[in-house]
Amino acid sequence: MIISVKKTAKLFMVSLAIVLANANNKVYAESRIPQVDRIVAEYAGVREGDTQTFDILSKSNCNVQYRVWLCNKKDGVWKDITNGFTPPMQPKSIYSVITPKLKEGQYTISVWVKRGGVSNTIDKRGFDSYLATNMNCLKDDGKGSYLTIDNFPHNYEVGQTVSISNKKSKDYLYNYNVYDLINRKNVITSKVYKDEISWKPGKEGLYLLKVNIKSIEKIPVVVQNSDKRKDNVNNTEDIKNNNKDNNETINKDIENDKKESLKSEEDKKNIDSESKEKDKDSINNVNKKDNKQNVDEEDKEIHYKEVERNTTTFKLIAVGNPYRELIKPITKSSTSKQSNAIHLKSLVVGNVSEGQIIYIKSSPSQTASNIGYFYGSLQGVDILKTSGNYYYIETKDYKSLNNVRGYVLKSQLKTVIPNQTYSITVKLGQQKTYIYKGDSLIKTFTCSTGMDWTPTPTGVYLIGSRGSLFYSGSSVICYNWVRWNNNFLFHSVLYDRNGNLILSEYKKLGQKASHGCIRLPLGDVKWIYDNIPSGTPVIIQR
Structure with a gap:
């Protein structure tokens, strides 16, 4: 299924905020096949050279895997931006994928989903179902990249605070709106810009958080002062006249002194003449240079111009299990005994020995600070999104025994198939x-x-x-x-x-x-x- 996007500017902006939904709940409940339910484009008005982030969520009662494709309609080439299927993840986990830098034009993004660890998929191309949508990338306007909200978690529990504040010396202001996607109603709106915003969800559900980001930067601008330039021109004429009179007086004194002391010596008269000319030139040159430098420096003033930048971003938020009431378990006959056994088709663990530490980073960099760690190949890990060569994960911190979210290298994780007996x-x-x-x-x-x-x-x-x-x-x-x-x-x-x-x-x-x-x-x-x-x-x- 492909959802078209209108080319008018108004509908284009709306299209980035639209959350695509596959509403075939009855078919889903009967088939147990995972369905991509939501695709959210995070940033409105992306331009050439920018990236776009998509938040993806599926309806499923088992772990799911995603494969995401991107196609620029100008060249018609499909690119696999996840490099194959992701490791299995919990169905309630929102998966975020970042595109490569975009060129101007219209794109189609197609999201494939399948049951985690399953090879006998519904479609022979390797997926159980898919959902696609279009997006536009505008021409570069020379104003630089959009403002971003980094390291934003998408999954929360009831009562856990959703907050956004300035980090890394960013001087941003925010206002926001929260919309309930399942019940289709507005939850809260805050129009006042603040340097920190927060919201505490009171019940399970699926929400769209719209955040307007504003940044005001002061840029130095050098300006010429026309009044000073006019005054300096008049002053320059006065200086020239005064210098002329002074130079004539000085030259006359020099000439008289030289004549009295060197009357009888013809060769010294020549020296007298040369000396007079050099002294005259030297005085005039010094005065001209000083006057020009003073005029140039006094002409210039530095003013500071305030430049405002604005970005609108959308974040998909899942609180608890938003589909708890929608996803129905398999119904069994009344004569069968229900089992409480939990079956894992696959599990993401550390790609090291069971006694080796893997450190969790605060940002996708090996130089970033450690915010937790876990041991080896026995502990389950949830992958929330990808960021370059890193996965953004959630798992149990070994020291505090609290859940922690952070980054690990993709090479530090692997997917295993647990024993099924x-x-x-x-x-x-x-x-x-x-x-x-x-x-x-x-x-x-x-x-x-x-x-x-x-x-x-x-x-x-x-x-x-x-x-x-x-x-x-x-x-x-x-x-x-x-x-x-x-x-x-x-x-x-x-x-x-x-x-x-x-x-x-x-x-x-x-x-x-x-x-x-x-x-x-x-x-x-x-x-x-x-x-x-x-x-x-x-x-x-x-």
Whole structure:
């Protein structure tokens, strides 16, 4: 489906603000095929030499992958601006893609989407569905690039503040409008320009944030002062007359003195004549040079001219899961037993060993500051958008155990296919560990997870390496450890150095007791140790 854009200036500006929607909800619910639901062009009035950013969101009840194409209608050549399909990402995650620098003309952008990790797609070209739209790039007006809002997150939770403020010495002012795309109504408008704006969403939904950005710059301008020039001309004439009189008097005095002292010497008369001419020329030249320099300097003044620049930008915002009510799960017959097993077709993890650190950067540069880190190839990562050679991601910071968003090199991530035979779900609120084989729940273990001040992190992980035992301190042994995130492990309850069960610790099963690991009775953790293969997904929930 291709949405056309009118060529009139008014409709062109509107077209960049339009959010394209695929509204075939009934077909979607029946087929479970992901549908590209929204494409938002972030910047209005892009010009030759600029880039454009598109925000993309799909309706899906499974992870999705995108491939984005761009075509300039003048040459008709399609360019793959994502270099193949993106790694799988959560369906509620808004994906942002930045185009290369544009040339003047009309473009078509086509977004392909498919189920994450699936090879048997609906279309033989490799996608399940697609959505396309047009955009214009105007001629360069010589005023420079548009004003930008950098590193803007698109996904929020209810009650989390959406804010924009000046960073990196940018002196911008903002006003804004928020529009509810699902209910098609205005939420809030702020017409007053401020150096910081914020809005706190009160419910789940999909919103369009329109921001007007204004910048006022002072540019130095050199001007000529006409009144001073006129005065200087008159002063110059007076100076010339005075200099002429003074020079004549000086020359007469010099001549008389020379004649009295050199009357009898003919050769000295010649010297007298030459000296007189040189003195006269020297005085006149000095006066002329000084007068010209004074006139030029006094003629010039520096004024400062205020130049205002304006840009309108649109940001797609998802709060919680905006399609929670629209996306229906598969309906099963009343006789079938519903499964709570969580199946992962694919997972994005670090492209390093399970014990190696990957640092998360504050901006897409290796010299940028570190804002968090995670370990290796076992922790799940959500890719939110691309930026050159970097991915903008969200994952769990290993140190703080809080979610963090930042940049990592594309080469630092990879997509893996988890083991499809088993899956493990840990419910922190229940202090239970559930083992599934396919859709069938086969084991339920009572466990002890981290205490409130040393919590067990939530998220999606993979089973890694394992060992028969390790020592904790000078008096404790833990048996049959199985790694799922660096030093976070499944392991037995505590035993003393003689191999005796520490009964007081065993009695803590069913309540929070550890430093973040998941403790299990020896027989239960031994079953995991013996039967659960590496690469099995571990989902830890509250």
